[in-house]
Amino acid sequence: MKNAVPQVASLLLEKLLLLVHVRALPAGTEGGEPPPAASGYYDTSCFRRGDLLEVPRTLFVHFGIYLGENRVAHLMPDILPAFTDDHRQIQRVVTNKRLILGVITKTASIRVDTVEDFAYGGSILVNHMDRLFKDQVLGSEEAARRAEKLVGATAYSLLWNNCEHFVTYCRYGAPVSFQTDKFCETVKMIIRDQRSVLASVLVGLASIICLGLAPSTALPTIFITFVLWMAG
Numbered sequence: 188m189k190n191a192v193p194q195v196a197s198l199l200l201e202k203l204l205l206l207v208h209v210r211a212l213p214a215g216t217e218g219g220e221p222p223p224a225a226s227g228y229y230d231t232s233c234f235r236r237g238d239l240l241e242v243p244r245t246l247f248v249h250f251g252i253y254l255g256e257n258r259v260a261h262l263m264p265d266i267l268p269a270f271t272d273d274h275r276q277i278q279r280v281v282t283n284k285r286l287i288l289g290v291i292t293k294t295a296s297i298r299v300d301t302v303e304d305f306a307y308g309g310s311i312l313v314n315h316m317d318r319l320f321k322d323q324v325l326g327s328e329e330a331a332r333r334a335e336k337l338v339g340a341t342a343y344s345l346l347w348n349n350c351e352h353f354v355t356y357c358r359y360g361a362p363v364s365f366q367t368d369k370f371c372e373t374v375k376m377i378i379r380d381q382r383s384v385l386a387s388v389l390v391g392l393a394s395i396i397c398l399g400l401a402p403s404t405a406l407p408t409i410f411i412t413f414v415l416w417m418a419g
Contacts, residue, residue, distance in 0.1 A: 228303055228308070229302045229303065229306065229311065231253075231257050231302055233313070234253045234255075234302075234313065235253070235255075235327055236253060236254060236255040236327055236328065236331045237252065237253065237326070237327025237328060237329070237330035237331040237358070238252070238253040238313050238314055238327070239251075239252060239253075239313070239314050239315070239316060239317070239330075239354050239357075239358045240252070240253055240259060240302075240305070240306075240311050240312070240313060241311065241312040241313075241315050241316070242305070242306045242307070242309040242310070242311055242312075243309060243310065243312070244309065247366060248351070248366065249261065249305075249309075249350055250350045250351050250353070250354040251305050251350070251354065252330060252331060252333075252334040252353075252354055252357050252358065253302075253331075254299065254331050254334065254335065255331070257301050257302050258299050258300070258301065258302075259299065259300055259301070259302055259305040260297060260298070260299050260334040260335065260337075260338060260357075261297070261298065261300065261305055261350055261353070261354075262295055262296070262297045262298075262341065262343075262348075262349065262350040262352075262353040263281050263286065263289070263295060263296060263298060263350070264286050264287075264289030264290045264294070264295045264343045265277070265281050265285050265286065265289040265294065265295055265296045265298075266285050266288035266289045266292055266294055267281075267285055267296075268294060268295075268296045268339075268340035269292065269294045269340075277296060277298070278298065280300075280304055281298075289343060290343065290345065293342060293343045293344060294340070294342065294343055295340070295341050295342065295343035295348075296339065296340050296341065297334070297337045297338050297339060297341055297353060298338065299338060316355070316358075316359075319365075320355075320358075320359045323359045323360060323361070324358060324359060325357075325358055325359065325360055330357045330358040331357075333356065333357040334353075334354075334357045337353070337357075345367075346364075346367050346370070346371070347367075348362075349364055349366075349367070351363070351364040351365065351366055351367070352364050387408070387412045388408070388412055390408075391404070391405075391407070391408025391409075391412065392408070394408070395408065
């Protein structure tokens with residue numbers, strides 16, 4: 188029964204991603220390896236070792252550090268390093284299922300892939316974040332060496348240790364995630380909006396009407412409403 192929990196969570200998260208019309212990876216089949224872009228799809232002649240590469244997605248931006256010779260170091264959620272040390276298996280392109288289970292179990296790896304596998308057909312921005320850090324940009328070789336030293340299995344946290352934290356540490360010396368900051372600000376706005384209290388009451392009442400009055404329905408309604416009211 189315990190082994191079924193990650194599978195159920197993975198299935199629910201995949202269905203949620205489908206509902207918002209976005210996949211964890213831009214392409215691919217269920218449980219299979221998504222086909223990478225053709226070799227040479229990107230002109231890497233304009234990339235320098237230590238460059239920070241960004242690939243905008245539908246709901247997020249993926250980041251990596253260019254190491255030269257068509258190689259990019261980037262942090263990806265991945266369940267496989269928790270089960271095996273076989274480099275050949277881990278180095279295969281991360282499938283949606285591996286990625287989703289990695290997010291759930293908070294495991295990841297900092298890996299080196301080709302530019303094509305890293306970007307998956309998306310447009311690439313180069314050093315787009317430099318304008319935000321100005322005088323904090325480290326030398327290109329220092330950034331690349333930092334990335335190379337960190338390659339391997341690592342813990343993952345959507346808020347505290349994601350791909351953006353990795354690249355900002357390598358290039359600017361401080362792990363920062365503007366995506367995380369924006370998400371937290373949005374959550375705070377929702378909590379501060381007193382309409383959230385009303386919404387929680389209505390949802391709670393609906394669950395009580397549908398499922399009946401019981402501790403499993405009444406207590407969450409009271410607790411969530413109270414927390415939102417006090418935090419607002």
